[in-house]
Amino acid sequence: MDQLTASKWDRAAKSFDLMNGVGSELRWGAAKKNLFADMQGRILFLAVGTGLDIQYFPPGQQIIGIDISGEMIARATPRAEAYPGKMQVTQMDVHELPYPDAHFDQIYTSCTFCSVPEPVKGLQALHRVLKPGGTLGMFEHTGSGLFPFNLMLHLMTSLSRALGPEMNRPTVVNVQQAGFEVTSITNHYLDVVRSIRAVKGALISPPQHGS
Amino acid sequence: MRLLLFAADLLANLLFGALAGLAASAVIPDGWNMFVAMVVAMPVGMLVGLIGSLLLLPLLGAMEVMLPLMLTGMVAGMAVGMMAAMHPVALQQSLQIGALFGLVSFGFCFLANLLLQGQSKSWIN
Numbered sequence: 108m109d110q111l112t113a114s115k116w117d118r119a120a121k122s123f124d125l126m127n128g129v130g131s132e133l134r135w136g137a138a139k140k141n142l143f144a145d146m147q148g149r150i151l152f153l154a155v156g157t158g159l160d161i162q163y164f165p166p167g168q169q170i171i172g173i174d175i176s177g178e179m180i181a182r183a184t185p186r187a188e189a190y191p192g193k194m195q196v197t198q199m200d201v202h203e204l205p206y207p208d209a210h211f212d213q214i215y216t217s218c219t220f221c222s223v224p225e226p227v228k229g230l231q232a233l234h235r236v237l238k239p240g241g242t243l244g245m246f247e248h249t250g251s252g253l254f255p256f257n258l259m260l261h262l263m264t265s266l267s268r269a270l271g272p273e274m275n276r277p278t279v280v281n282v283q284q285a286g287f288e289v290t291s292i293t294n295h296y297l298d299v300v301r302s303i304r305a306v307k308g309a310l311i312s313p314p315q316h317g318s
Numbered sequence: 319m320r321l322l323l324f325a326a327d328l329l330a331n332l333l334f335g336a337l338a339g340l341a342a343s344a345v346i347p348d349g350w351n352m353f354v355a356m357v358v359a360m361p362v363g364m365l366v367g368l369i370g371s372l373l374l375l376p377l378l379g380a381m382e383v384m385l386p387l388m389l390t391g392m393v394a395g396m397a398v399g400m401m402a403a404m405h406p407v408a409l410q411q412s413l414q415i416g417a418l419f420g421l422v423s424f425g426f427c428f429l430a431n432l433l434l435q436g437q438s439k440s441w442i443n
Contacts, residue, residue: 125376126375126376127376127380128376129376129377130374130375130376130377130378130379130380130383131379131380133319133323133379134323134378134379134382135379248380248381253430255389255392256385256389256430259384259385259388259389259392260385262364262388263368263384263388266368291438291439292438292439293436293437293438294434294435294436294437294438295435295436296381296382296431296435297381297385297427297430297431297434297435298434298437299381299385300381300382
């Protein structure tokens with residue numbers, strides 16, 4: 108377990124709902140609900156946080172939610188228990204997933220890969236536990252390919268890194284480097300807040316594109 | 319709700335643009351080299367934008383507040399800072415010019431988002 112990252116997010120857990128529970132949900136709730144509407148089968152949800160996203164999950168699913176922070180899991184547990192389906196939340200590091208290869212039908216993330224210290228390795232771990240043909244659905248904020256937003260995000264990252272997320276990650280490229288095939292990208296705010304859908308398996312090679 | 323968020327975003331950029339202009343005029347003395355004034359006033363304005371982002375983030379969301387306000391702070395700070403280097407800028411003038419650049423930044427971000435939002439790249443149909 109990466110204790111440094113765990114303790115960083117333990118500290119963030121105390122104010123997480125205050126910072127993210129209203130404004131971000133007003134902006135992003137509909138997009139998240141749309142992404143999660145495709146949930147089916149055995150699902151891994153990465154970085155469940157305090158469980159704010161559980162309200163957008165379609166009912167009746169079988170979901171394992173993980174987070175590196177014990178404080179986050181403690182806050183997510185009542186929300187997971189209230190979910191109308193089978194949901195289990197547990198503290199876990201994405202780099203140390205104890206599941207066998209090809210275990211999950213789908214994997215979802217929500218504002219996760221701004222924070223995983225080694226994003227490509229983390230995505231490779233997800234690739235391992237996903238069944239061939241299984242899908243990865245990500246709601247993420249990424250770096251921008253456009254000036255001046257890329258400059259802003261680089262500057263903000265120098266401050267935000269100490270408290271939590273990095274703002275300038277090339278997440279789409281990271282997904283491809285981890286072995287996934289990106290099937291679609293939908294922008295929700297500029298080219299920064301995006302839904303990314305990817306698949307494990309040989310379908311059609313996507314063209315190279317920006318972050 | 320979208321209209322409310324639009325109005326709140328607009329007001330936030332006007333307010334923190336004005337404050338960034340005020341801060342820049344307070345920091346840059348008359349007679350400075352304009353380039354130096356611009357370089358100094360830019361981070362001052364961005365700091366004002368960042369403080370605004372942190373204050374408004376809980377109510378208005380993250381990226382949709384941070385990016386426009388940082389841009390507003392940057393350009394309002396630069397513009398008013400350069401003006402202050404040329405001649406003394408009155409309090410009201412620094413607020414007005416800062417707010418104007420807040421409006422311009424907000425408009426730029428709004429239009430950029432209109433072009434990019436919903437843009438979807440799909441490789442499998």
